[in-house]
Amino acid sequence: MPMWEESSLVRVVPSARPRKLAKVPFVELADGRLQGVVSSGSDISRVYVSSVAAGDFAFACRTNNNRPCGGLRGGFCNHVTALVGEAVLQYGGARVARYLQAETAEAADAAGTAAVPTAQQLTAAMSAVRPQQSADGQAVTGQVFSRFLRHLAYLELPATTAPLPEMHWFPTAGAVA
Amino acid sequence: MRADLLAAELPDLDEALAAVDAFDEVLAGGLLRPQPAQAAGLNALADAVAGSPIAALVAEAAEKAAAGVAGEEHLVALAAGRTALFGAVHDAVLARVDEATGRPREAAPPFEPGAPLPVNLLASARAWLCDVARAGWRGMDHELAATAAPVVSALLPSAELRRLAVLLDGFAAELAASCPGRTLEQIPLRRWADLWARGMLLTQPGAIAAAGAAAESAAGAASTALTGRLLPLGVDLHEHATGVQAQVHAVFEPADGGPARLVRASVSAPKPDTVVGAGAWQLLRPHLSLLAAAGEGRAMELTGMPVTDEGDLLWSDDRAHVGESADVFTTARVALPAVRSGATAPLDRHPTRIAEPVLVEGYTVDGSGAEVAFVIGGERLAVDTGRVPAASPLTPQAVAGSRACVGLLRWDAGRFRLQPLAVQSAAKSKAAVAQAGAWAGGTSDKNAAKAEKAATDAVTVLRERAGRLLRS
Known part of the structure; x- marks a missing residue:
């Protein structure tokens, strides 16, 4: 597709879609994982750091104090499931499935019609291969939590009225979302 | 405007872009172990700038790169060569634009290096970009993409380095989302080479003329501060996952009756990627009263507003107040035909x-x-x-x-x-x-009000989480 290769302004990453952040304030597809932060339903100063790795779907869920989540019993806990749900809202099911290399039965059946998997279908497809808990869950938790804090810090950075010419490479594409 | 001129071909454009394309293909494979085809691409770039003052530098850099032994200074030279080619393309395109609009343009002032910036921060940014060039787009992996994060975090708080920071931030996010590079079906060759080359140049000491310094000097010197009427034409929005900028294009009519000129006023802010749509306007609007004025169809009166040679206003709300109503199309029909355009830095x-x-x-x-x-x-x-x-x-x-x-x-x-x-x-x-920017300053539209509320809620949640977790 020559237009893609010869354009300075192709949109490589679509913008995130708006979603409610109360339950899952942070979701990202990064470092080869779907990872994020899920607020605890019972304790407002506790959050769960959850992740699923691309390819083998190895999962982890621990609190911000790096204690294991009590809901992990050989499979995805509610936090991981919530994370998948919000990721699908934010990025769309197709992008999440592609990043995780998850093939849903539905997508395979409807080959060619580009069926977009739902969060339930994705979760089911990943659970079906009986994924293991991540071996380096503790380290991953630390990394993800510090990425979440870094993400929050963007709100604290001041605005400026000095022009940023480089932003011309990042046109808004609101109307084609 | 003469649309026929816009459709006509630009002479010699294809030749310049062919050299660019050949070089851009080199970056896809990376410079760690260059192949013969990549040597050809490097030579194409060197040949294309053979008549320019940087000919020898680029030729040497191409030779070293083809041998797989390019150092940082050589990669900077390659970035400079590619940038020079696009400089020539820019000039040809802009000349055609001016021909089509029939508008006179200010001559660009000679380049003056900016104030020295923290060398270590520039060096860490350059080191990352060099690693990226060696790996190439096809050699990109999560680890390399992620090493941009600490560099960007260190750059972002500094106002002088914001330009480099937002560029690297947006670029690294695209690379990260495209990992691993070896599985990419199509590569945005020109775009990524653009971002890479621009990043490389901005890491050169003196490349970034600090806008803050310009504002200070302008505030003292009356010749570079504007007093008169500002008639908005519209709002141009730029955004990537973690940054947003709005630029208001406007006609400025000096109070002393001098010739009118085209100007821009900008406001930008870093943002979490979940702040989108109306949320972007919410971040920006407290810092640029012009956004609301433009949305409501009002002029603004400026008093001593600093401006750069390019026509960029360095906005502060206390040097502007809202004026009478000013319809965009009236401005475009009455004031726009008589303006001068700004220079390009x-x-x-x-x-x-x-x-x-x-x-x-x-x-x-x-x-x-x-x-x-x-x-x-x-x-x-x-x-x-x-x-x-x-x-x-x-x-x-x-x-x-x-x-x-x-x-x-x-x-x-x-x-x-x-x-x-x-x-x-x-x-x-x-x-x-x-x-486009009608809702930049806020709106009474019913559906838009819903989106505004949702965006406010999102930021409230993030601030609450930040307050509880960031400082604990």
Whole structure:
């Protein structure tokens, strides 16, 4: 597709879609994982750091104090499931499935019609291969939590009225979302 | 505006772009273990700048790179060579724009190096970019993409380094989302090479002329501060996952009766990626009262507002107050034909930076193809209907049903396109004007108000989480 290769302004990453952040304030597809932060339903100063790795779907869920989540019993806990749900809202099911290399039965059946998997279908497809808990869950938790804090810090950075010419490479594409 | 000139070919353009394309292909494979085909691409770049003052530097760099032994200084030279080629393309495109608009343009002042910036921060940014060039787009992995994060975090708080920071931030996010590179089906070759080369140049000491310093000197020197009336033409929004900028294009009429000129006022802010749509306006609007004025169709009176040679106002709300009402299309019909355009800063000479405000009318809309085009006197001008903010009443439908359009003339992938800023409806019964930035300052529109509320809630949640977790 020559237009893609010869354009300075192709949109490589679509913008995130708006979603409610109360339950899952942070979701990202990064470092080869779907990872994020899920607020605890019972304790407002506790959050769960959850992740699923691309390819083998190895999962982890621990609190911000790096204690294991009590809901992990050989499979995805509610936090991981919530994370998948919000990721699908934010990025769309197709992008999440592609990043995780998850093939849903539905997508395979409807080959060619580009069926977009739902969060339930994705979760089911990943659970079906009986994924293991991540071996380096503790380290991953630390990394993800510090990425979440870094993400929050963007709100604290001041605005400026000095022009940023480089932003011309990042046109808004609101109307084609 | 003469649309026929925009459709005509630019002489020698293909040759320059062929050299660019050959070099851009080199970066796909990376410079760690260069192949013979890559040596050819490097030579193409060196040959293309053979008549320029940097010929020897680029030739040496191409030779070293082809041998797989390029150091940082050689990679900088290659970036400079590619940037010089696009500088020439920029000049040719801009000359065509000026011919089409019939508008005079200020001459660019000679380049003056900016104040020295923290060398260690620039060096860490350059080191990352060099690693990226060695790996190539196909050699990109999560680990390399992620090493940009600490570099960006260190750059972002500094106002002088914000330009480099937002560039690397947006670039690294795209690379990260495209990992692993070896599985990429298609690569945005020109775009990533653009971002890479620009990043490399901005890491050179002195490349970034600190706008803050310009503001200080301008505040003292009356010659570079503007007093008079500002008539908004429209709002251009830029955004990536973690940054947003709005630029208001406007006609400035000096109080002393001097010639009118085109100016821009900018406001930008870093943002979490979940702040989108109306949320972007919410971040920006407290810092630029002009956003609300432009949305409401009002002029502003400026008193001693600093301005750069390029026509960028260094806005502060206390040097501006809201004036009488000013319709965009009246401004475009009455004031726009008499303006002078600003110069381009030497390092900003790239066609992507061209955004020339124009009024187009007397067209028919052709929506039959894959994209909308205005047909003016038999010539087609493609319209970039996607380049409109998410939170905006300016829809593709409004563009399709328009009879007049104020927009920005842009050039990308070898052709001109019009980015709509405001359209006037062809239907007499309908509300007359839809503007891209109509909701920038806030709105009473029912659906938009819902989006505003949702965006406020999102930021409230993030601030609450930050308050509880960031400082604990």
